[in-house]
Amino acid sequence: MWNPYKNITPVTRRRLNNFKKNRRAFVSLRIFLLLFLISLFSELLINDKPVIAYYKGEILMPIIIDYPEEKFGGFLAVTDYRDPFISDEIEANGWILWPLVRYNHQTINYEIPSPAPSPPSFLIEREMRCQNYPGGIDDKNCNIWNWNWLGTDDQGRDVLARLAYGFRISVIFGLILTVLSSSIGIIVGALQGFFGGLTDLFSQRLIEIWNSIPSLYLLIIISAVITPSFWLLLLILLLFSWVSLVGVVRAEFLRARNFEYVLAAKALGVSNIKIMFKHLLPNAMVATLTFLPFILNGSIVTLTSLDFLGFGLPPGSASLGELLSQGKNNIHAPWLGLTSFFGIAVLLSLLIFIGEGVRDAFDPRKVFID
Numbered sequence: 001m002w003n004p005y006k007n008i009t010p011v012t013r014r015r016l017n018n019f020k021k022n023r024r025a026f027v028s029l030r031i032f033l034l035l036f037l038i039s040l041f042s043e044l045l046i047n048d049k050p051v052i053a054y055y056k057g058e059i060l061m062p063i064i065i066d067y068p069e070e071k072f073g074g075f076l077a078v079t080d081y082r083d084p085f086i087s088d089e090i091e092a093n094g095w096i097l098w099p100l101v102r103y104n105h106q107t108i109n110y111e112i113p114s115p116a117p118s119p120p121s122f123l124i125e126r127e128m129r130c131q132n133y134p135g136g137i138d139d140k141n142c143n144i145w146n147w148n149w150l151g152t153d154d155q156g157r158d159v160l161a162r163l164a165y166g167f168r169i170s171v172i173f174g175l176i177l178t179v180l181s182s183s184i185g186i187i188v189g190a191l192q193g194f195f196g197g198l199t200d201l202f203s204q205r206l207i208e209i210w211n212s213i214p215s216l217y218l219l220i221i222i223s224a225v226i227t228p229s230f231w232l233l234l235l236i237l238l239l240f241s242w243v244s245l246v247g248v249v250r251a252e253f254l255r256a257r258n259f260e261y262v263l264a265a266k267a268l269g270v271s272n273i274k275i276m277f278k279h280l281l282p283n284a285m286v287a288t289l290t291f292l293p294f295i296l297n298g299s300i301v302t303l304t305s306l307d308f309l310g311f312g313l314p315p316g317s318a319s320l321g322e323l324l325s326q327g328k329n330n331i332h333a334p335w336l337g338l339t340s341f342f343g344i345a346v347l348l349s350l351l352i353f354i355g356e357g358v359r360d361a362f363d364p365r366k367v368f369i370d
Helices: 010-021 023-040 084-092 159-195 197-211 215-225 230-256 260-267 272-309 320-329 334-362
Strands: 052-055 058-060 094-097
Touching: 010 023, 010 334, 023 159, 023 334, 084 094, 159 197, 159 230, 159 272, 159 320, 159 334, 197 230, 215 230, 230 272, 260 272, 272 320, 272 334, 320 334
Parallel strands: none
Antiparallel strands: 052 058, 052 094
């Protein structure tokens, strides 16, 4: 029988068991992974293109390959599969498999019953909901698959689709920024704390100067010159966020570098790199992990804030900050503000709970009783 704990050390096994016994953290991890997996595969679940289609003896993959409209008897370079002419043509010569929600984050719904932003479809009477379809209430496209479950924004785009795509880009951005900035901060802090002396002195002065640079003003200047992209934003924020863990790791290394086991390792000829990262760093992990959830949340909040102010991702990109800005600009459409608020609140709360569970799992003083 396969044993998942077979090839791991007893210390790692204890940490995993401690994390599982922390019910709040373990449940939060499950919920977060479920939401993140859904957002990762948004193209399969929330998209204005069919997942797969069979047309005149040929299997088509519209979500992967862009087919010109000429293939279906049209004349445009880009195919709008939500067009009744295209969908009827495919169904007349084969079949079509749609995602659960037939919108992506940029799809404009021209059949909304009221001026954008339009309320969620389940709050609108069927007669009013179908009034802009050619066949009215009997139109086959006026069905639950074309609902806007969380309404539309002020441009007629589906809020649920923008929430799913925005959730994904926020989490990915936060994770990448946290991993890179924490790695750099841990290395710099370890070098400062272990060697001390002039290395520590010059590094501290450099960090003080670096922290004095106004990163927000720099972003505003760059946004005025070029349109920031995902990777450019990540690079700029990485330049200023790596210092967040330096002080914590430095303090832990300064405290532990004169411990007896470290002096004994030096006497035995163990290399400095091995002492730093095999013996000292594990002892500094509890203090480091205490800050990681807040660094991750701070990365996500930073991107959200920049998008809210208009200095973030390119216009039209799905983001939680842009959705929050829509809620501020459309007070008469409460579904926009409520969706963005609960989306951000749930995401940040789950990450904090998971981070606390990871921190407690690494803390040898924490004991969880079944």
